[in-house]
Amino acid sequence: MTNAPAKQGEFYQRDRRWHPPAYDKDYKTSVARSPKLALISLENTPSEITGPRFGHSDMTPIDNDLLSNYAQPDQSPIGERIIVHGRVLDENARPVPNTLVEIWQANASGRYRHKKDSYLGAIDPNFGGCGRTMTDENGYYYFRTVKPGTYPWRNWVNDWRPAHIHVSVFGSGFAQRLITQLYFEGDPLVKTCPIVATIPDPDAIEQLIAKLDMNATIPLDTIAYKFDIVLRGRRSTLFENRLEGN
Numbered sequence: 001m002t003n004a005p006a007k008q009g010e011f012y013q014r015d016r017r018w019h020p021p022a023y024d025k026d027y028k029t030s031v032a033r034s035p036k037l038a039l040i041s042l043e044n045t046p047s048e049i050t051g052p053r054f055g056h057s058d059m060t061p062i063d064n065d066l067l068s069n070y071a072q073p074d075q076s077p078i079g080e081r082i083i084v085h086g087r088v089l090d091e092n093a094r095p096v097p098n099t100l101v102e103i104w105q106a107n108a109s110g111r112y113r114h115k116k117d118s119y120l121g122a123i124d125p126n127f128g129g130c131g132r133t134m135t136d137e138n139g140y141y142y143f144r145t146v147k148p149g150t151y152p153w154r155n156w157v158n159d160w161r162p163a164h165i166h167v168s169v170f171g172s173g174f175a176q177r178l179i180t181q182l183y184f185e186g187d188p189l190v191k192t193c194p195i196v197a198t199i200p201d202p203d204a205i206e207q208l209i210a211k212l213d214m215n216a217t218i219p220l221d222t223i224a225y226k227f228d229i230v231l232r233g234r235r236s237t238l239f240e241n242r243l244e245g246n
Contacts, residue, residue, distance in 0.1 A: 009235040010044040011175045012091060020198035027194050028155050048175040054100040056134055063132045066103075066145035070128030077127035079108025079146030083216055083224040084182070087139040088169055091233030095139025096176075101229075102168040103143060104130040110149030119151050144222065147184070155194055162189035162196070171231045182210045182227045 023034035062069045067076055084103070088096040106112050106129065109121030113129050127146065135141045148163050164181045171177055183190050190196055190209065199205050207230070216224035 010049065011173065011232040011234055013041065014232065018201055018204050020200065024194075024198040026155075027198055030198070044173075044175050049173045051173065052100075052170055054098070054134060054170070059132055059134070064141075064143050066105075066127065066129070066131045066143065068144075069131060071126035075126045077107065077124050077146050079124075079127075079149075081144070081222040082147045083142065083144055083213075083218070083222050084165065084210060084227055085140070085142040085213075085216060085224065086210075086226050086228040088135050088141060088171075088229045088231065089139055090171075090176075090231050094233070095135070095137075096169075096171055096231055097135055097137045097139055099135050099139075099172065100132060100168075100170045101135060101141045102130070102132040103145070103165050105145065105165040106148040106151060108146050108149050110151030121149060121151060150189055159194060160189055160192070162187045162193050167229065169229055169231060176231045178229065178231050180229070181208065183208055184225060185209055185211050 021034075023030050025031075060069075067081060071077060088099060088101065090096055104112075107121070107124040107127045109124070111117055111119050111121035111123055113123065113127070131143055131145065133141050133143065145165070148165060150160050150163055152158070152160050162183050164183050167178075167180050167182055169178045183196070190205075196205060196208075199208075210225035210227035213224040213226040216226065218224075
């Protein structure tokens, strides 16, 4: 008899009806990047089910504050100051604690701090455009930043990206890792974006939109948006070495 917690099984298989296809004719760069052969489903190995491990000691207290983590002393970035916060959960609605959440984004003029970004928007000397944090024991995360600007991109003649923030979450295992984008409630460009249009399910698109959260807004300072992130969940716990669970 032991009180040790039961080991957990593999992660659920991805629902391809929920995720966008690798190839879409209206998303030009997907043509070269998409696989030409059928996908193969593989069993999760122990290395994919466990790890990686990160700790609060791996980052500084202002890594999640993009208003100050790149700014000069007594300076701040230009743009609408916002809070982005929420919880990281799995498909079983359980919190994913102590996991690394990273974000990167354009500045308020729609310009990335990247040598290959040639958009006419200005570089902000006080904004680096990236941050990271760890979820707490309830899966909660929190960032301060500026609302990113829209920008044109070379897909078709007049395509523009909605304001968005890139998000990377490692989860509790490599097979659970998610890289996605969040958009903002009320942005009319979401409906015209060819990248968003590749997502087959309207409910999946809705899940990518951060909602205005006046309860978390700081009066006369920073407006807030709430964005919960759902990662792949695990199947039932192992029973007599059956990965499919009980």
